[in-house]
Amino acid sequence: MEKQPRILVSQFMLKNRVFEVTLNRLFLTWKELNARKKRVSGSIHNTFKVGFCLAKVLHRTRGVTSGSHCVPVSEIIAVQETEVDNIQTKDEGKWQKMSQKTVETYPYAFTVFYVERARQHRWRCGNVTFFCSDGLLRQQWVQAIKEQLSLQTCRPKHLLVYINPYGGKQQGKQIYEQKVVQLFTLASISTDVIVTERANHARDHLKTEADLKKYDGIVCVGGDGMFSEVIHGLISRTQTDSGVDQNCAHEKLVQCNLRVGIIPAGSTDCICYATIGINDPVTSALHIIVGDSQALDVCSVHHNDTFLKYSVSLLGYGFYGDILADSEKKRWMGPARYDFSGIKTFLSHHYYEGTVSFQPATDILGNPRDKTKCRSGCYVCQHNGQLFSEEIRDESVEGGVSENEDEREWKVVKGKFLAINAASMSCACPRSPKGLSPAAHLADGTTDIILVRKCSRLNFLRHLLRHTSKDDQFDLTFIEVHRVRKFKFTPKYCESEDTDVKDVRKKLFSQICRDHPACSCTSVNSNWNCDGEILDHAAVEVGVHCQLIKLFARGIEEKAGV
Ligand SMILES: Nc1ncnc2c1ncn2[C@@H]1O[C@H](COP(=O)(O)OP(=O)(O)OP(=O)(O)O)[C@@H](O)[C@H]1O
Ligand SMILES: CCCCCCCCCCCCC/C=C/[C@@H](O)[C@H](CO)NC(=O)CCCCC
Ligand SMILES: [Ca+2]
Numbered sequence: 001m002e003k004q005p006r007i008l009v010s011q012f013m014l015k016n017r018v019f020e021v022t023l024n025r026l027f028l029t030w031k032e033l034n035a036r037k038k039r040v041s042g043s044i045h046n047t048f049k050v051g052f053c054l055a056k057v058l059h060r061t062r063g064v065t066s067g068s069h070c071v072p073v074s075e076i077i078a079v080q081e082t083e084v085d086n087i088q089t090k091d092e093g094k095w096q097k098m099s100q101k102t103v104e105t106y107p108y109a110f111t112v113f114y115v116e117r118a119r120q121h122r123w124r125c126g127n128v129t130f131f132c133s134d135g136l137l138r139q140q141w142v143q144a145i146k147e148q149l150s151l152q153t154c155r156p157k158h159l160l161v162y163i164n165p166y167g168g169k170q171q172g173k174q175i176y177e178q179k180v181v182q183l184f185t186l187a188s189i190s191t192d193v194i195v196t197e198r199a200n201h202a203r204d205h206l207k208t209e210a211d212l213k214k215y216d217g218i219v220c221v222g223g224d225g226m227f228s229e230v231i232h233g234l235i236s237r238t239q240t241d242s243g244v245d246q247n248c249a250h251e252k253l254v255q256c257n258l259r260v261g262i263i264p265a266g267s268t269d270c271i272c273y274a275t276i277g278i279n280d281p282v283t284s285a286l287h288i289i290v291g292d293s294q295a296l297d298v299c300s301v302h303h304n305d306t307f308l309k310y311s312v313s314l315l316g317y318g319f320y321g322d323i324l325a326d327s328e329k330k331r332w333m334g335p336a337r338y339d340f341s342g343i344k345t346f347l348s349h350h351y352y353e354g355t356v357s358f359q360p361a362t363d364i365l366g367n368p369r370d371k372t373k374c375r376s377g378c379y380v381c382q383h384n385g386q387l388f389s390e391e392i393r394d395e396s397v398e399g400g401v402s403e404n405e406d407e408r409e410w411k412v413v414k415g416k417f418l419a420i421n422a423a424s425m426s427c428a429c430p431r432s433p434k435g436l437s438p439a440a441h442l443a444d445g446t447t448d449i450i451l452v453r454k455c456s457r458l459n460f461l462r463h464l465l466r467h468t469s470k471d472d473q474f475d476l477t478f479i480e481v482h483r484v485r486k487f488k489f490t491p492k493y494c495e496s497e498d499t500d501v502k503d504v505r506k507k508l509f510s511q512i513c514r515d516h517p518a519c520s521c522t523s524v525n526s527n528w529n530c531d532g533e534i535l536d537h538a539a540v541e542v543g544v545h546c547q548l549i550k551l552f553a554r555g556i557e558e559k560a561g562v
Pocket of ligand 1 (some may be wrong): 163164165166167168169195196197198199200201221222223224225226227229265266267268269270532
C-alpha cells in the first residue's frame with residue numbers, strides 16, 4: 001500500500017458549495033471557500049506543521065463556526081464510499097436531491113460518520129458527505145481516514161455483550177437491537193451476544209466460562225444491577241486468575257484490564273448517568289466505539305472475614321435499604337416501584353441504632369463539602385490515584401499493611417440513624433442530577449459517608465428535597481459527611497454467627513415495638529442496599545479499592561455542547 005502523506009488538503013463539493021477539506025493526524029476540518037474560488041481540485045501537502053496549526057485554531061472554536069467544521073480524528077466513527085445516484089443531502093434543514101448536472105460533474109462521494117454533541121451530554125452519530133470528480137482522489141481520502149482510524153488503538157474491535165431482557169421497562173433487547181447494533185456494525189465492531197436467562201447468568205459466565213482473551217471489552221445492556229453482576233464476574237475472575245483471596249478484607253485486589261460499557265436499560269442507571277452525564281443508549285454506544293476509558297473505585301464489603309459484595313455507587317443502610325427491600329416485591333411495577341416504596345419508606349420514618357467507625361481520608365485532595373465536581377480528566381482523581389499507588393508500593397516494601405494506615409485515627413460515631421449512606425461516586429441519576437454526594441469522585445480511592453441522624457419527618461424531607469435543588473443537602477444539623485477509605489458498621493442489636501437479619505428480627509420483636517410504638521415496624525435492623533442489591537448482613541466492613549475497574553466512559557464533560 002502506498003504511504004499516505006501526513007496532511008491531505010483537497011477541495012470537495014458539499015451541499016452544492018465548495019469546501020476545503022483537511023485531514024491531519026488529529027483533525028478533519030472542512031471550510032467553505034469563497035464563491036470566487038469555486039473550482040474543485042485535489043492537492044496534497046506534506047507539511048504537517050501547517051496542518052497542525054490550522055487544526056489548533058479550528059479546535060479552539062470547537063466544531064462549527066460559520067461554514068467551518070472541525071472533528072477530532074479520535075471522534076470519527078467510520079468512513080464509507082457513497083453511491084451518488086439518488087443521494088439526498090440536507091441543507092438548512094431541508095432534504096435536497098442532487099441535481100443531475102452535479103451528479104454528472106461530481107460522481108464520486110464518501111461519507112464520514114462522527115460524534116456530534118447534542119444537549120445535556122448526549123452524543124449523536126453525525127455524518128457529512130463530500131463529492132468530487134476524481135475517483136482516485138476519493139480512494140485516497142477514504143484510505144487516509146481509515147488509516148488514521150486504525151491508529152486509534154484504544155478502540156475495541158471485539159466485544160462480549162450481555163443483555164438483561166428483564167431490567168427496567170424490559171426493553172433491553174429492543175434498545176440494543178434498534179439503537180446499538182447498527183452503530184457497532186458501522187464502526188466494524190464484532191460482538192458475541194448473550195441474552196441472560198436468569199439472574200447471575202452473566203456473573204457466572206464471566207467468572208468461570210468466558211474466554212476473556214478473545215475480547216477488548218464487555219458490554220452490559222441493563223441497569224445498575226446488571227452492571228453489578230458483570231463487575232462481580234470480572235473482578236472475581238481477575239482475583240482467581242491472580243491467586244488473590246477475596247475473603248480477606250485487607251488483601252490488595254488486582255486491577256481488571258477489560259473495560260466495561262453500559263448500555264442503559266435499567267430503572268436508576270446511576271452508574272451510566274454519573275460517568276457519562278446521561279442515561280442514553282446511543283451516547284453510551286458512541287463512548288464504547290471511540291474507546292473511552294474511565295477508572296472507577298470499587299468498595300469491597302465483608303462480614304466477619306467473609307466477602308459479601310462489591311459496590312461502586314451506593315451502599316445505603318436505613319432509608320435506601322428499606323426502599324430497596326420493599327421495592328423488590330414490586331418489580332412488576334418497573335421503575336415506578338422506587339417512587340411507591342420511597343413514599344412508603346419515608347412515611348414509616350424508621351431509625352436504626354448502631355456504630356459507624358471510619359478512618360477519615362486526610363492526606364488527599366478534596367472533601368465532600370467542597371464545590372469541585374468530578375469531571376472528565378479530573379485532577380483530584382489523578383492526584384489521589386497517584387498517592388494511592390505510591391502508598392501501595394510502600395506497603396509492598398514493608399511487606400503488609402503500611403504503618404501509615406495503622407496509625408491513622410479511627411473515628412467512632414454512635415447513634416440513631418435514619419440513613420447511613422456511602423457514596424463512592426456522586427450517584428447522580430435522573431431523580432437527582434447532582435446526586436447523593438455531589439462532590440464525590442469516580443476514581444479518587446475514597447467513599448463519602450453520609451450520616452442522617454434521627455430527626456423529624458419535616459427535616460428529613462428538607463434534606464431529601466435538597467437532592468433535587470441547588471441547596472446544600474449537608475448543611476443541616478442532623479447530617480454529617482466524611483470522606484473515608486475504610487469504614488465499619490456495627491448494629492446495636494448484633495447478629496451472632498450463623499444468624500441472619502431475619503432471625504434478629506424475630507428475636508428482638510418486643511424491643512422493636514417499644515422503640516417504634518406508633519408504627520407497624522417489623523425490623524430492628526435495616527438492610528444494606530449495595531448498588532441495588534440487598535446484603536444478608538447488617539454488620540459490615542468496607543474498604544475502597546482505588547481505580548479497580550475501567551469503564552468505556554470519560555467522566556462528565558465540562559460543557560454540555562450545543
Ligand atoms: N434473565 C434474567 N432474568 C431475571 N433476572 C435477571 C436476568 N438477567 C439479569 N437479571 C437480574 O435482574 C436484576 C435487575 O436488573 P437491572 O439492573 O438490569 O434492572 P433494574 O434493577 O430495573 O435497574 P437498576 O439496577 O438501574 O435500578 C439484576 O440484579 C440482575 O441480576
Ligand atoms: C420527596 C422528594 C425526594 C426526592 C429525593 C431524591 C433523592 C434521590 C437520590 C437517588 C440516589 C440513587 C442512588 C443510586 C442507587 C443505585 O445504586 C440503586 C441501583 O440502581 N438504586 C436504588 O437503590 C434506587 C433508589 C431509589 C431512590 C428513590
Ligand atoms: Ca470515589
